[in-house]
Amino acid sequence: MFAAMLKFLTKRALLSVITLAILSVIVFLAGQLLPGDVGRAVLGPLADARSVAAFNHQAGVDRALPVQYWDWISHFITGDMGRSFTYRAPVAPFVADALLNSLKLAALAFVLVVPLGIAGGVFAALRVGRWSDRSIVLLGQTLGVVPEFISSIVLILIFGVWLRWLPMSADWPEGAGPLTQIRYLILPSLPPVLIYFGYLARVARVGTIEALDADYTRTAILKGLPWLTVLRRHVLRNALLPTIAVAASLIGYLAGGLVVVEILFHYRGIGGLIYSAARAKDFPMLEAGVLSIGAIYAIASLMADLLSSALNPRVRAGRT
Amino acid sequence: MRAALRSRPLLAGAAILLFWIACALFGSRMTPLDPYADDLLATLAAPSSAHWFGTDQLGRDVFSRVIVGARDILIVAPLATALGTLLGTALGLAVGYFRGALDTIVSRVIEALQALPLVIVALMGLAAIGTSNFTVVLVIGFVFTPLIARTVRSATLSEVDLDYVAAARVRGDSAFAIMFVEILPNVLPVAIVEMTVRLGYAIFFVATLSFIGFGIQPPSADWGIAIAENYSLIGSYWWTVLFDAGATASLIIAVNLVADGLQHLAEQ
Numbered sequence: 220m221f222a223a224m225l226k227f228l229t230k231r232a233l234l235s236v237i238t239l240a241i242l243s244v245i246v247f248l249a250g251q252l253l254p255g256d257v258g259r260a261v262l263g264p265l266a267d268a269r270s271v272a273a274f275n276h277q278a279g280v281d282r283a284l285p286v287q288y289w290d291w292i293s294h295f296i297t298g299d300m301g302r303s304f305t306y307r308a309p310v311a312p313f314v315a316d317a318l319l320n321s322l323k324l325a326a327l328a329f330v331l332v333v334p335l336g337i338a339g340g341v342f343a344a345l346r347v348g349r350w351s352d353r354s355i356v357l358l359g360q361t362l363g364v365v366p367e368f369i370s371s372i373v374l375i376l377i378f379g380v381w382l383r384w385l386p387m388s389a390d391w392p393e394g395a396g397p398l399t400q401i402r403y404l405i406l407p408s409l410p411p412v413l414i415y416f417g418y419l420a421r422v423a424r425v426g427t428i429e430a431l432d433a434d435y436t437r438t439a440i441l442k443g444l445p446w447l448t449v450l451r452r453h454v455l456r457n458a459l460l461p462t463i464a465v466a467a468s469l470i471g472y473l474a475g476g477l478v479v480v481e482i483l484f485h486y487r488g489i490g491g492l493i494y495s496a497a498r499a500k501d502f503p504m505l506e507a508g509v510l511s512i513g514a515i516y517a518i519a520s521l522m523a524d525l526l527s528s529a530l531n532p533r534v535r536a537g538r539t
Numbered sequence: 540m541r542a543a544l545r546s547r548p549l550l551a552g553a554a555i556l557l558f559w560i561a562c563a564l565f566g567s568r569m570t571p572l573d574p575y576a577d578d579l580l581a582t583l584a585a586p587s588s589a590h591w592f593g594t595d596q597l598g599r600d601v602f603s604r605v606i607v608g609a610r611d612i613l614i615v616a617p618l619a620t621a622l623g624t625l626l627g628t629a630l631g632l633a634v635g636y637f638r639g640a641l642d643t644i645v646s647r648v649i650e651a652l653q654a655l656p657l658v659i660v661a662l663m664g665l666a667a668i669g670t671s672n673f674t675v676v677l678v679i680g681f682v683f684t685p686l687i688a689r690t691v692r693s694a695t696l697s698e699v700d701l702d703y704v705a706a707a708r709v710r711g712d713s714a715f716a717i718m719f720v721e722i723l724p725n726v727l728p729v730a731i732v733e734m735t736v737r738l739g740y741a742i743f744f745v746a747t748l749s750f751i752g753f754g755i756q757p758p759s760a761d762w763g764i765a766i767a768e769n770y771s772l773i774g775s776y777w778w779t780v781l782f783d784a785g786a787t788a789s790l791i792i793a794v795n796l797v798a799d800g801l802q803h804l805a806e807q
Binding site: 237238239241242245246249250252357360361364365366367368369372373375376379380387471472475476478479482483490493494496497498500505509512513516517520 | 799
């Protein structure tokens with residue numbers, strides 16, 4: 220059984236590597252779509268032809284595409300992500316800082332949305348078909364389709380402008396402690412919470428409804444176990460296993476999906492970094508940022524698979 | 540039809556959507572004031588009987604701008620969705636019909652792109668080819684193509700082994716004819732439902748891209764642009780952003796209610 224699981228995981232990990240390799244080619248090719256030559260676009264129309272050629276040679280963009288790709292990707296895996304056109308400095312430290320910031324924000328959103336989503340889903344399942352069930356489902360569905368910049372505006376108005384409870388920007392003062400940082404991050408973490416609440420609640424609701432219907436639950440009730448014990452030991456334990464795996468994959472979405480929130484709240488995360496790189500046509504920075512997001516997503520979904528295979532006996536036996 | 544009339548969410552969504560479509564079509568003739576006229580003597584005026592939703596930094600009437608602001612997003616988002624549906628359906632049909640190596644390659648590429656949030660993919664594309672209404676349609680259309688292709692592919696896979704396809708092959712029909720004349724009519728309902736769902740996402744993305752400066756461009760009265768231009772004033776002049784935010788939210792929710800309603804009807 221252990222061998223089957225190991226085989227499944229090796230296969231799964233290999234697939235992620237292939238996915239990332241393809242992604243790196245796509246990202247690289249997107250960088251080549253830049254009209255005209257890179258030096259001209261970066262240095263502007265007023266630069267003379269010689270300095271443009273010199274820039275192109277220095278940046279290595281006058282070589283054949285496969286050579287450039289290999290050069291880029293082979294350095295990338297060793298942590299050398301190239302030099303930023305804008306800052307004329309290595310890209311890697313910028314990306315590392317930004318990733319760390321985004322992970323902080325993503326972590327806060329994660330610890331808020333997971334309990335809320337699970338509680339909402341379980342609550343709805345226990346009242347399935349009733350008014351409260353339908354309103355939770357509808358609320359989750361509705362909030363899930365409203366863009367983050369709209370919910371951010373409304374949240375800023377309510378908690379920042381009218382109630383004055385929370386700061387309106389994530390830009391905390393220099394040397395702020397962890398608690399102050401969290402205070403500054405609460406408002407920016409709420410829009411993604413609103414987006415993913417319905418998604419998690421839906422998974423938890425379906426799982427709970429299935430578990431409530433299952434034979435083992437009926438047996439437990441007929442055995443005369445108290446309802447709360449049945450709920451805790453039989454229903455929730457079975458219902459929440461798939462939810463946990465879904466929650467793990469959420470980290471991947473969250474880490475890269477905060478672009479708009481990071482721009483709006485002036486937060487120096489990876490989304491904000493990709494955005495400014497896209498504005499400045501700083502392609503080494505853009506490519507590095509995008510590929511790191513892809514890597515984090517791949518790792519998170521690999522972890523989600525690990526979790527669900529560890530939790531699900533059918534997958535564990537390699538029968539998928 | 541009768542089932543459609545009984546579904547309250549569907550009706551509510553359709554009503555709101557029709558209202559915004561009317562604004563997009565006839566908005567320029569419906570507004571009480573010229574949405575593009577500056578009035579530097581009445582900048583940032585609070586809502587009043589003269590300006591129901593107040594005025595913005597240039598003294599333009601927010602109510603009139605919200606009305607005409609429906610136009611560009613309701614051109615760009617449906618066009619992008621149509622492009623994505625067209626390409627995605629063709630790709631999905633081809634992949635589902637030929638299977639084999641083509642299927643493997645396309646599926647892997649789709650999987651790779653799904654490792655990225657759509658906004659990031661769109662940002663990358665728009666940074667590379669430049670931003671205009673036309674390129675936004677192209678980029679969102681291309682981003683949607685694999686997503687729609689995936690749905691059409693699985694619908695096609697459950698059709699290819701049926702008798703009518705085998706019969707067409709025996710008749711000697713070309714692969715092209717089999718895909719588009721025989722299989723397409725049977726996977727079309729799936730593609731159409733997928734298209735209405737995608738339209739909601741398209742509006743989400745166009746609004747978001749316009750807000751971050753990579754979508755619809757000024758001087759359009761687009762809601763996303765208005766919010767981007769004014770949200771730094773949110774502390775004192777809430778009316779410059781709140782009505783545009785409400786309009787965006789209502790349009791997206793309406794399209795999603797309609798899409799959900801149609802999906803339920805299709806399943807019945």
